[in-house]
Amino acid sequence: DTGVSQDPRHKITKRGQNVTFRCDPISEHNRLYWYRQTLGQGPEFLTYFQNEAQLEKSRLLSDRFSAERPKGSFSTLEIQRTEQGDSAMYLCASSPVGILNTGELFFGEGSRLTVL
Amino acid sequence: ILNVEQSPQSLHVQEGDSTNFTCSFPSSNFYALHWYRWETAKSPEALFVMTLNGDEKKKGRISATLNTKEGYSYLYIKGSQPEDSATYLCAFTAAGNKLTFGGGTRVLVKP
Numbered sequence: 362d363t364g365v366s367q368d369p370r371h372k373i374t375k376r377g378q379n380v381t382f383r384c385d386p387i388s389e390h391n392r393l394y395w396y397r398q399t400l401g402q403g404p405e406f407l408t409y410f411q412n413e414a415q416l417e418k419s420r421l422l423s424d425r426f427s428a429e430r431p432k433g434s435f436s437t438l439e440i441q442r443t444e445q446g447d448s449a450m451y452l453c454a455s456s457p458v459g460i461l462n463t464g465e466l467f468f469g470e471g472s473r474l475t476v477l
Numbered sequence: 478i479l480n481v482e483q484s485p486q487s488l489h490v491q492e493g494d495s496t497n498f499t500c501s502f503p504s505s506n507f508y509a510l511h512w513y514r515w516e517t518a519k520s521p522e523a524l525f526v527m528t529l530n531g532d533e534k535k536k537g538r539i540s541a542t543l544n545t546k547e548g549y550s551y552l553y554i555k556g557s558q559p560e561d562s563a564t565y566l567c568a569f570t571a572a573g574n575k576l577t578f579g580g581g582t583r584v585l586v587k588p
Contacts, residue, residue: 364520365520394575394576396578401486402580402581403481403578403579403580403581404521404566405578406575406576406577406578409575417575452520452521463526464508464511464526464570464576465511466521466523466576467523468513468520468522469520470518470519471520
């Protein structure tokens, strides 16, 4: 396992369609985070998991967004009925929990979504 | 809502020159301050994680300082090189959980 991987890297969809992104974290990392980044802005927190439990979800997150991490390993982020404002880079990151944890996040390369 | 501000948003640096930029964050409930470098088409990579007031960290030509009482951190690049061109992100965490990012400083080093 060489790092966090995300799939797909790029997704173009029409408004109103559903999209799903997948993230495979570093295997020994308990925590998994989803962030969204739009042009000219820093990454915005969406949600995070510790193992399979979703511990926090941004209040700014629409009900159209849902994330899962059913077995505490990979995670999926689904956006239903996409809107043009959903166009962004969706970043996944993972981190270990425990005595060696510095809080550092290990990021994937992101999934870029374009909604037409 | 936590406000993490970075300044400037972008800067152009001549190769060989040194530069610095700032990150301001809430001074209350401080836990850690992170710096990441994000190069185009790559994933953000951690540069520093800083926890103690007065901390100074260095990695090659890049260094950072931390003032938790007044809520700011500086990142310095000495003798900038074209490979330093990237967006530099700072992130604040209050309770060791999620990171709140600033908007980034986009650095372009001109040969």
